[in-house]
Amino acid sequence: MDGRDSPLARAAAEPLAAPEGAAAPAPATGGLLRFLTCGSVDDGKSTLIGRLLHDCRALLEDQLAALAADSRRHGTQGDDLDFALLVDGLAAEREQGITIDVAYRYFATPRRKFIVADTPGHEQYTRNMATGASTADLAILLVDARKGVVTQTRRHATIAHLLGIRHLVLAVNKMDLVGFGEPVFAAIVAEFRAFADRLGIGEVVAIPLSALAGDNVTAPSARMPWHAGPTLLAHLETVEVDWDRARARPFRMPVQWVNRPDQTFRGFAGLVASGVIRPGDEVRVLPSGRTTRVARIVTMEGDLAEAAAGQSVTLTLADEVEAGRGSVIAAASAPPQVADQFEATIVWMDDAPLHVGRGYWLKLATQTVTATVAHPKHVLNVNTLEHLAAKTLEMNAIGVAEVRTDRPIVFEPYADSRTLGGFILIDRLTNRTVGAGMLHFALRRSQNVHWQALEISREARAALKNQKPAVLWFTGLSGSGKSTIANLVEKRLHRMNRHTFLLDGDNVRHGLCRDLGFTEADRIENIRRVGEVARLMADAGLIVITAFISPFRAEREMVRRMLPEGEFLEIFVDTPLEVAEARDVKGLYAKARRGELRNFTGIDSPYEPPEAPELRIDTTRTSPEEAARLVVARLLGED
Amino acid sequence: MTASAAHLSQTRLPPRPLDHLDRLEAESIHILREVVAECERPVMLYSVGKDSAVMLHLARKAFFPAPPPFPLLHIASGWDFADVLAHRDRMAAAAGMELIVHHNAAAAAAGVNPFDTPTPVYTRLMLTEALVAALDAHGFDAAFGGARRDEEKARAKERIFSFRSASHAWDPKAQRPELWNLYNARKNPGESIRVFPLSNWTELDIWAYIAREGVPLVPLYFAAERPTVRRGNLLLVVDDDRFRFLPGETVEPRWVRFRTLGCYPLTGAVESRAATLAEVMAEMQAVRVSERAGRAVDHDEAASMERKKQEGYF
Ligand SMILES: Nc1nc2c(ncn2[C@@H]2O[C@H](COP(=O)(O)OP(=O)(O)OP(=O)(O)O)[C@@H](O)[C@H]2O)c(=O)[nH]1
Ligand SMILES: [Mg+2]
Secondary structure, three states: OOHHHOHHHHHHOOOOOOOOOOOOOOOOOOOEEEEEEEEOOOOOHHHHHHHHHHHOOOOOHHHHHHHHHHHHHHOOOOOOOOOHHHHOOOHHHHHHOOOOOOEEEEEEOOOOEEEEEEOOOOHHHHHHHHHHHOOOOEEEEEEEOOOOOOHHHHHHHHHHHHOOOOEEEEEEEOHHHHOOOHHHHHHHHHHHHHHHHHHOOOOEEEEEOEOOOOEOOOEOOOOOOOOOOOOHHHHHHHOOOOOOOOOOOOOEEEOOEEEEEEOOEEEEEEEOOEOEEOOOOEEEEEOOOEEEEEEEEEOOOOEEOOEEOOOEEEEEEOOOOOOOOOOEEEEOOOOOEEEEEEEEEEEEOOOOOOOOOOOEEEEEOOEEEEEEEOOOOEEEOOOOOOEEOOOOOOOOOEEEEEEEEEEEEEEOOOOOOHHHHEEEEEOOOOOOEEEEEEEEEEOOEOOOOOOOOOOOOHHHHHHHOOOOOEEEEEEOOOOOOHHHHHHHHHHHHHHOOOOEEEEEHHHHOOOOOOOOOOOHHHHHHHHHHHHHHHHHHHHOOOEEEEEOOOOOHHHHHHHHHHOOOOOEEEEEEEOOHHHHHHHOOOOHHHHHHOOOOOOOEOOOEOOOOOOOOOEEEEOOOOOHHHHHHHHHHHHOOOO | OHHHHHOOOOOEEOOOOOOHHHHHHHHHHHHHHHHHHHOOOEEEEOOOOHHHHHHHHHHHHHHOOOOOOOOEEEEOOOOOOHHHHHHHHHHHHHHOOOEEEEOOHHHHHOOOOOOOOOHHHHHHHHHHHHHHHHHHHHOOOEEEOOOOHHHOOOHHHOOOEEEEOOOOOOOHHHOOOOOOOOOOOOOOOOOEEEEOOOOOOOHHHHHHHHHHHOOOOOHHHOOEEEEEEEEOOEEEEOOOOOOOOOOOOOOEEEEEEOOOOOOHHHEOOEEOOOOOHHHHHHHHOOOOOOHHHHEHHHHOOOOHHHHHHHHOOO
């Protein structure tokens, strides 16, 4: 075998690094193109990637031998090579003949380097398609020539477009099965073009292919002389991608980590999201809003005169300003916005649907906050692009909704910045990534970055009362003793001249939360409202006592996060179910057991005990009086 | 370390256009820093090979002027090349990092060795289980590994942040979506994370980067005359006098180098005269087999990697 022909040889023919100080001529081609294959199940995505790798001679001898052996064992092509097996690397994928998760492959031609993500077509694995699409510059959308444009074709086109992929190739595959006829191709292209127009997709390059036979993949097909356009590879090699878009925008660097090896050095480490920075440049640190100058750009090789989008660097600043993980260092003259209410498009990715009102972790760049999502304004019918009304977001739904964060975050519209506009939502109980979102705009901009300081602060109000505000949050099963102990606690505090207020579950349900039932969603909303009221009362300087079953950890955490550190005391009234049920003061357990009461905690609705409560009271050993004494002692720091 | 913070060079390097190695480097550094920012007790698995060398180099860059804020962990099978051990100690010291060496002494004492024990069993006991035991013993919640997606089909499917159950198993069908460069590092009780900062690097990228950055490598990557034995299609190097010969085998001096390093009785060398980095890279251009072809470990069966990963192999 001729060594000069090997894939490694051809990739290596490119210069390893530009010479120091060279100007930056942006070649039309060259560079690294990231693309993905997508489209409906069995349309030939994996086969196409395998074919591309094969025809670009990116496969080594032992890999080809393994493919031949694999093809005989698992293949769908008799004795011929089944190229899909090159990328379908999981045992389950080979057995089922489908792609389940995204595979990343790497190859190069003399003109360009490529990273390709082969994504699954099956609707169940849409989230894996989105994973592959989120980092791609270009999408190849496959269509089976026999089947034409189907729902998954439209869904994937929509997701690729939403994620901001600017280059789309419509690959009409399996042309061998329709006699390589132009009319079939033309009809599919016309149908897709109409859909793309409504979606707002600009250019679409359509190519008729046979991934299996290789027609129009790397070499023009003699069987489709009517196709005047480029082969797939020729297009991939020459499509002009504007990689410098981020560089041309104002400077932003989300701080990942503060580097403090000793007293003399304090550096802010991060990946430059956009723009260019030089020592001496004026920057604004958000969300605090303080301005300063960049002192140095520190790297192991030495200080840099300049750093630009795409570089991981460490900056030092001229002044001591408050900054840490989650801060964004930005061009002082053109800082990004700071806000806590947004409109966003969300792609839901979890089997469990969105819980409107529940707190999720929202991670955007290096900021992690608690966020709630309101009822969707609409969800998208991916076939008709109609806006449909919806109460929630189910798995694979694409919807537009309001998102509120528990504190202001630094952001930019996704259209301007993937880094500062793209976010994921994480379930706080399962820790799964349940959604991905793209921010459009702020609904209520936080004025001027700085908060409008109220003349009388919460501290001042509390000081007048000679106390520290707090929320004593009792949680536990129905009949565990929450209300009894809470009452005793309030009496004790009252005797001590403390200003208190007791919010009791049953009482609140007669007014504030009269409109709510006992479904999971309603219980979440119930706790959210009580949490907000408790917070207002704490702001007013009161010691707030609440007695709610509050069965879900996520909601208790949500309330904890509404309050300043240390002001939320979670008190777990720990009574075993048998004991509470045996007491059954209100006769509710009996009713629930008879099936007359649904969603009853402990019976047919779960109770999630606190993992690290400030105080746990075992009511099988502690009397209510003793429990109240313990709570007060804990509150006043006397134990 | 305090000294180096104060004595940083103040001359400024002029800007140059970013090439694809710069982008790979920036991505890897970003990953390393995310883990340090979000995990409680990270560790870097350091195998001393070329990928580990690059990963360590990237870690030093990521946290400079501080030393990388986590220890290095080496799983020593007891059958490591002597050069590897020497290089390991040198590099850990140069980086100013704590080095933890873990060895499955119980299995070794029970007679497990690369000659008598079937290779899959040997690797499981001396590498996979030893690694799992070390991670558990130290309570590491995140471990960096130098695996690349271009190495193997199952690797090509793995996320950059790859979760393991309490029993260190990988569930390829339940990987979290991983969008943009946003990593969800939140673990459930007992879970730990394997993090692969070099996921998007190819073998050629690794070599090009080593050349560009002058990353120090174990001499075994460069050709020299070494005592060798041919066994099946593997060319083994007799690294010490514990080597066990099969009937009819003889030691022959040959010019060889390694593309990948493992336990010396199980790792095949390639015949080569390439004694410098430039020569190695020139030879790479003619190469028609993948680096894994030189490992006895991976030949067992097609789906072996996925199975091993499910058991906790890196
Ligand atoms: N005749 C013909 N068959 C093809 C062509 N391309 C793919 N196929 C066959 O179509 C079947 C499905 O191909 P895959 O590549 O696995 O499809 P996929 O789009 O990757 O499927 P998922 O990833 O599971 O969504 C296989 O049997 C292929 O051999 C083609 O151009 N012509
Ligand atoms: Mg596929």
